[in-house]
Amino acid sequence: MRVLVAPDAFGGTLTAPEAARAIVEGWHRHAPADELTIAAMADGGPGFVDVLHEGIGGELAIVTVRGPVGGDVPVAVLHADGTAYVESAQACGLHLVDPQDPLHATTYGVGQAIAAALDAGARRVVVGLGGSATNDGGAGLLAALGATADVALDAGPEGLRGVTRVDLEGARARFDGVELVIAADVDVTLLGMFGATKTFGPQKGLTDDQIIAVDGILDRFVDATCGPTPAERRPADAKGAGAAGGLGFALMLLGGTVVSGIELVADAVGLTAQAGAHDLVVTGEGTYDFSSRAGKAVFGVAVVAGAAARPCIVLAGQVLVGSREMRAMGVESAYAMADLVGLDAAMAEPYASLAALAERVARTWSPRDED
Structure with a gap:
């Protein structure tokens, strides 16, 4: 058999x-x-890079980035045939946080890992999403890649309170001529009853009251990054926007295209x-x-x-x-x-x-x- x-x-x-x-x-x-x-399989979450390295080969580059609640953590970026593969969980995963601090945990390190891939000359970047300890809508990632705002983008959802303006020009410029692919492990949206905070907030340590507050903060973050009209806010409603606590949303703002993480891995192997x-x-x-x-x-x-x-x-x-x-x-x-x-x-x-x-x-x- x-x-x-x-x-x-x-x-x-x-x-x-x-x-x-x-x-x-x-x-x-x-x-x-x-x-x-x-x-061996992966859906974009933990193990994404290891599984791809085992299946397609390539070279691993170890970069040091900021962890979700401070401190340095190593991230392995896989380079294969002009494509760089980044696993967000290595930079902001649940395993890196004890105790959990979802109000302040940041995705800044994910942005640093992507920046390292771009600096190494990658013309295609695939970011695997899943298993995160963060719920900041990808604000930290945007900051690491050059975005600015009238609040601290790298201090978790708590740092986004009162946000009214976000300038994405610097971050978007990093991706001129670069294909950005978002390998998501889930197809949830960013906000609302079936969004990232409501669905996955409890496992990251958010209480019921905090879930409501954080969803409201991210709602204003969407206005600041996209605009207030329903048409402008469409990225937040897209499938995969809520992956990894909103990392999918941030990467969409930079021109990323969402694909199924498991389908990407399945095709690769x-x-x-x-x-x-x-x-x-x-x-x-x-x-x-x-x-x-x-x-x-x-x-x-x-x-x-x-x-x-x-x-x-x-x-x-x-x-x-x-x-x-x-x-x-x-x-x-x-x-x-x-x-x-x-x-x-x-x-x-x-x-x-x-x-x-x-x-x-x-x-x-x-x-x-x-x-």
Whole structure:
């Protein structure tokens, strides 16, 4: 049996390549003769650059940027065939903030990483969005690239209070003759009931009252950058504008075009051809839930598998959707580490737990070898 193993990262416990290796190890315990191929995935969030580097090669350049709440953090910029790939999570990810400080966390470091890519001569820049600790509408990024305002753009949403004027001329000039691509992990808009702050603010530490306040601040930020009319404010309403706490919006202001992060990665590693050459596609993520459909890697892999007429299954830390919802997403079955070993064990020993789950699942999907 030929099995394509194409998981995303497991929420801060396993990288996508680590998850893939755990699945292969466990599967082979039951079916050592099966042919397993690894195609680690990313949707624009954590692991985006590592997965692309493994899939397409290129050279990594390490740059030091400002972290989301101060201090220096390293960011790896991938250069391949004239394109620079930047992973926003490396500069402003949730893993960099303890304790969380969503009112002051900034995307300034993401802008610094992009500036380094431009200074190195990149004529095409792809920015992967996802997993951020920030909710500043990308104001910090704009500041790092040369934008100015009548308030502090690099001090998080709290610093944007009272904003009335933002000058983007300097930042936009950096992209003359440069193609800017936004690889988003979600397709949410910037503002409102289904926008970035309401949807993802709680996981970044915003309280209910702060969510309302920050959304209002970003609403005025949109007026200051775009203008007050509905036609002028369209970038804020575009799908992907709310990715990474509004980084998508800021990059759109600089001429960026939004694409699906998982589709970009899938195309780069030839996932469609690989799926067609295998009998089964196995994907996975930390928590498989309803948000998985909103541009996440698992859903993207399932779509590719369906187009190739191959069954797709999910191995996850937790599974929070029912069988009907799974099939609507193109998934045959989903299996949870928490159901096999318990949630505490799954978190404490994620590699061993995922390998054990893969071994158990292989009994269902691969015939037992005869002695």
